[in-house]
Amino acid sequence: MASLVHRHLEAAPVPPAVHIRGLNRSFDGRRVIEGLDLTITAGEFVVLLGASGCGKSTLLRILGDLDRDFDGEVDVPARRAVAFQAPRLMPWKPVWRNVVLGLPGRPDRALAERALAEVGLSHRTDVWPKVLSGGEAQRASLARALVRDPELLLLDEPFAALDALTRIKAQALVAELWQRHRCAVLLVTHDVEEAALLADRVLVMKDGVIAHEHRIDLPRPRDVADPDIARLRGRFLDWLGVHH
Amino acid sequence: MTLIQPIRGAPQLERLRPATPRKGPPRALRRAMGPLLLVALWQAASMTGVLPSEVLAAPSTVIGSATELARTGELQDAILVSLRRVIFGLAIGGGIGVILAITAGLTRLGEDLVDAPMQMIRTVPNVALIPLLIIWLGIGEAPKIALIALATAFPLYINVYAGIRGVDQTLVEAARTLGLSRAAMVRHVILPGALPNALVGFRYALGVAWLALVFGEQINATAGIGYLMATAREFFQTDVIVVCLVVYALLGLAVDFIVRLLERSLLAWRPSFIGT
Numbered sequence: 001m002a003s004l005v006h007r008h009l010e011a012a013p014v015p016p017a018v019h020i021r022g023l024n025r026s027f028d029g030r031r032v033i034e035g036l037d038l039t040i041t042a043g044e045f046v047v048l049l050g051a052s053g054c055g056k057s058t059l060l061r062i063l064g065d066l067d068r069d070f071d072g073e074v075d076v077p078a079r080r081a082v083a084f085q086a087p088r089l090m091p092w093k094p095v096w097r098n099v100v101l102g103l104p105g106r107p108d109r110a111l112a113e114r115a116l117a118e119v120g121l122s123h124r125t126d127v128w129p130k131v132l133s134g135g136e137a138q139r140a141s142l143a144r145a146l147v148r149d150p151e152l153l154l155l156d157e158p159f160a161a162l163d164a165l166t167r168i169k170a171q172a173l174v175a176e177l178w179q180r181h182r183c184a185v186l187l188v189t190h191d192v193e194e195a196a197l198l199a200d201r202v203l204v205m206k207d208g209v210i211a212h213e214h215r216i217d218l219p220r221p222r223d224v225a226d227p228d229i230a231r232l233r234g235r236f237l238d239w240l241g242v243h244h
Numbered sequence: 245m246t247l248i249q250p251i252r253g254a255p256q257l258e259r260l261r262p263a264t265p266r267k268g269p270p271r272a273l274r275r276a277m278g279p280l281l282l283v284a285l286w287q288a289a290s291m292t293g294v295l296p297s298e299v300l301a302a303p304s305t306v307i308g309s310a311t312e313l314a315r316t317g318e319l320q321d322a323i324l325v326s327l328r329r330v331i332f333g334l335a336i337g338g339g340i341g342v343i344l345a346i347t348a349g350l351t352r353l354g355e356d357l358v359d360a361p362m363q364m365i366r367t368v369p370n371v372a373l374i375p376l377l378i379i380w381l382g383i384g385e386a387p388k389i390a391l392i393a394l395a396t397a398f399p400l401y402i403n404v405y406a407g408i409r410g411v412d413q414t415l416v417e418a419a420r421t422l423g424l425s426r427a428a429m430v431r432h433v434i435l436p437g438a439l440p441n442a443l444v445g446f447r448y449a450l451g452v453a454w455l456a457l458v459f460g461e462q463i464n465a466t467a468g469i470g471y472l473m474a475t476a477r478e479f480f481q482t483d484v485i486v487v488c489l490v491v492y493a494l495l496g497l498a499v500d501f502i503v504r505l506l507e508r509s510l511l512a513w514r515p516s517f518i519g520t
Contacts, residue, residue, distance in 0.1 A: 102422030102424045130515045
C-alpha cells in the first residue's frame with residue numbers, strides 16, 4: 001500500500017503559503033471582507049467561489065498586493081504571480097518580451113521560449129499580443145505568471161472571457177501546469193464546475209467571510225461526466241444560493 | 245406534434261459573384277490627377293490671359309524660376325537655412341515640451357507646478373510674442389528659433405501629458421504584480437503606452453513649426469525661404485513667391501512622410517498597422 005504511506009506523509013504538517021487572520025476591507029463604510037481567516041498550504045489548489053460582488057476578487061487583489069486599504073494579518077510568499085481575467089499583455093512588446101517582463105537582468109529569450117513551449121505557444125514567440133486569439137493571450141499570460149516560478153499563483157477568473165471549448169482546454173492546461181510546478185494556487189471563479197474539476201479545496205465566500213469549505217479528494221485528471229463531480233456541482237450551487 | 249411540411253418546389257437560386265478587382269488606373273496615379281488637373285487649368289488661364297502674370301505667374305514661368313534659383317544655388321541655401329531653423333526650434337521646443345509633460349504626467353507635484361502655467365501660456369498667440377522676442381533676443385537667428393520652439397513645445401506637452409495620463413490602468417496593475425520598479429514601469433509601460441498620443445503631438449508640432457517659420461522669416465531675415473519671399477515681394481516676382489510656397493508645401497509633405505514612417509515602426513504593435 002505504497003500510495004497509502006505516501007498519503008500519510010503528505011498529511012504531515014505542510015508549511016503555509018498564505019496565512020490570513022482577521023482581514024477586514026471596506027469600501028466607503030461598506031464592509032466587503034469582515035474578519036476573514038484563511039490558510040492555504042504550500043502546493044494546495046484552492047478555488048474560491050462566490051456570487052458577484054461578494055468580495056472574492058478584492059481578497060485576491062489584497063493577496064496580490066494591489067489593494068493595501070485593509071487591516072488584519074496577511075502573509076504571502078514573496079514569489080507570487082497573478083493572471084487576470086483579461087490577459088493584460090503590454091501590446092507594444094512581442095509575446096516573449098511580455099513573458100519575461102519584470103524579471104531581473106537582460107530579457108532572457110531562452111527562458112521565455114521554454115515558458116511559452118510549456119503552454120503550447122512556441123509558434124507565437126515573436127508576434128504582437130494583439131494578434132493572439134483570446135485563448136492564446138490567456139496562455140501567454142499564464143506563461144508570464146509561471147516563468148516567475150511562483151510559490152503562490154493567483155488566478156482571477158482567468159477563463160471567464162474564453163469560449164466554452166477554449167475554456168475546457170485552458171482548465172486542463174492549468175491542472176497540468178499546477179501538477180508540474182506544485183505551487184499554491186488561489187483561483188477565483190463563479191464557475192462551480194471549474195471548482196469541482198480543479199480544486200483540492202473549495203471555499204465559498206459570502207457576507208465577507210468563508211461561509212463554506214469543502215475538500216475534494218477525487219483523483220486527477222477529473223471528468224465532468226463523473227457523477228461525483230455532478231454531485232459536488234449541485235452542492236456548490238446550493239451554497240451559492242442558486243436553486244437548480 | 246409537428247407536421248412535416250410538404251416541399252413547395254425547387255427554390256430559385258442565384259449565383260453570388262465574388263468581388264472583382266476595380267479597373268482603371270492605379271490608386272497613386274488617380275490621387276495625383278487632382279493636383280495635376282488644377283495646374284493644367286492654371287496654365288490654361290495664364291496662357292489665355294485670364295490670369296495676368298502680375299497677379300500670379302504661370303506654372304511654366306514658376307518652373308523656369310525654380311530651375312534658375314536652383315542653378316544659382318539660392319534655393320538650396322534658403323531651404324537649408326530654413327530647415328536648420330525648424331530642426332533647432334523643434335529640438336529645443338519639443339525637448340522642453342516632452343520633459344515638462346513627463347514631469348507633470350508622472351508626479352502629482354509636477355502636475356500642480358507645471359500644468360496650470362502651461363495651460364495658461366498655451367492660450368497666448370505665439371505671433372503676439374514676436375515683438376518681445378525681438379527685444380529679448382535681437383533680430384538674428386535666436387528669435388526665429390525661439391518662435392518655433394515656443395510653437396512646438398505646447399502640442400507636444402499637451403499630447404504627451406494626455407498620453408501618460410491615459411495609459412491603461414489595468415496594464416499598470418499587471419506590471420506591478422510582475423515586480424517592475426518605478427523606473428522600469430515608466431520605461432516599459434507608461435512611455436510606450438503614451439507613444440501613440442506623443443506621435444500625434446509630434447505631427448501637430450511639425451505642422452505648427454512650418455507656420456512659425458513663415459512668421460519668423462518675415463521679420464528681418466537675411467536668408468531662408470521667408471527671406472526669398474520677402475525680397476520677391478519687393479520686386480513683384482509672383483513666380484518666386486509661388487516657388488517658395490511650393491517649397492513650403494513640399495517640405496511639409498516630406499515631414500509628414502517621415503512621421504508616417506516613424507508611426508509605422510514605433511506603433512507596429514497596433515493591429516491597425518498589420519500588413520502595411
